[in-house]
Amino acid sequence: MCIFIDCLLCPTVIWSAVIGIGVYFLKDYMQGGQFTKETNETGKVVIVTGANTGIGKETAKELARRGATVYMACRDMTRCEIARLEIVKETNNQNVFSRELDLSSLASIRKFVAGFKAEQQKLHVLINNAGVMRCPKTLTKDGFEIQLGVNHMGHFLLTNLLLDVLKKSAPSRIVVVSSLAHTRGAINVDDLNSEKSYDEGSAYSQSKLANVLFTRELAKRLEGTGVTVNALHPGVVDTELARNWKFFQTNFVKYFLKPMLWPLLKTPKSGAQTSIYAALDPDLVNVSGQYFSDCKPKEVAPAAKDEKVGKFLWAESEKWTSKSD
Structure with a gap:
């Protein structure tokens, strides 16, 4: 017994315990704001893009748990169906559907929308969650x-x-998952498509700034319709988003840096909280054109307030996406 007590009181054990407890509380603190209000979403129809993994999957799961009819819009249908079955099993909600949507194809987007409208007359929440990060050119x-x-x-x-459909279903909401990276972004009006030069980090930040500019411009255009649109930063989340970033595939990152950073990363469930908050919080029914982080309003970068650039981006986006297939 004395030997056992001596072992417990040895400096190595004590310091290991202190460090372990510290890491636990740090990890818990870093999970950020949580959406804890209970709501009943039965009868509501929701689309979540990129819903087969990470933040999107957790968002879809929570919406299903609250009774919503959830459309999981994904590029990889095999992974989407696996995730859908898992969500149905966990939530006991049979109204969860997997549908193909490849956001890199205008034809696929139009096909998805046509199929959705053939099945549903209403849409109460659209969550634009899917994304790619730091891709090669x-x-x-x-x-x-x-x-x-x-x-x-x-x-x-x-x-x-x-x-x-959103207007017909009002009050309805659009949620745009952006990133803190928008603060490092700039809309390259002379080379929007990165044809003259390309930097994967700058291109990512530009796309996230575009999310916020789009949100703010769309909010103005939707005034009086009963449809709101807000953007958000989910936090630094442990997901597959960095799978295209070569640095994060190195052994140094996998076996040393990532374990060191683990306490600072949000889980996908915590990363989904601000999306769920923006989609469901009753207090936000008339709030539009805002940007949130950790389930509360946050100031956007000065570049995101540039109305002239916002209008430029809207006009270019209309022109580019109106291409015939």
Whole structure:
């Protein structure tokens, strides 16, 4: 017994316990704001893009748990169906559907919308969640730089094609998942498609700034319709978003840096909280054109308030997405 007590009181054990407890509380603190209000979403129809993994999957799961009819709009139908079955099993909500949507293809977006409208007369929440990050120089099927194309242009077209259903279903909401990276972004009006030069980090930040500019411009256009639109930063979340970033695939990151950073990362469930808050909080029914982080309002970067650039981006987005297939 004395030997056991001596072991417990040895400095190595004590310091290990102190560090372990500290890491636990740090991890808990870093999860950020949580949406704790209980709501009943039975009868509500929701679309979540990129819902087969990460933040999107957790968002879809929570909406299903609250009774909503959830459309999981994904590019990879095999993974989407696996996630759908898991959500149905966990929530006991049979009204969860997997549908194909490739945001890098205008044709796929139009096909998805046509199929959705053939099935549903209403849409109460559209969550533009899907995204790609720090990709090598790649073009979408329609010739757009992949990050701007998927993160902004694809969602721009999707949203506009669904506005008639959203207006008919008012009060309804659009939620745009942006990022703190928008604060480092700039809209390159002379080379929006990164044809003259390309930097994967700058292109990503530009696409996230485009999300916020789109949100603010759309909010003005939707005034008086009963449809609101807000953007958000989900936090630094442990997801697959960085799968295209070569640095994060190195052994140094996998076996050393990521374990060191683990206490600072949000879980996908915590990362989904601000999306759920923006989609469901009753206090936000008339709030539009705002930006949230950790389930509360946050100031956007000065570049996101540039109305002239916002109008430029809208006009270019309309022109690009109106291409015939």
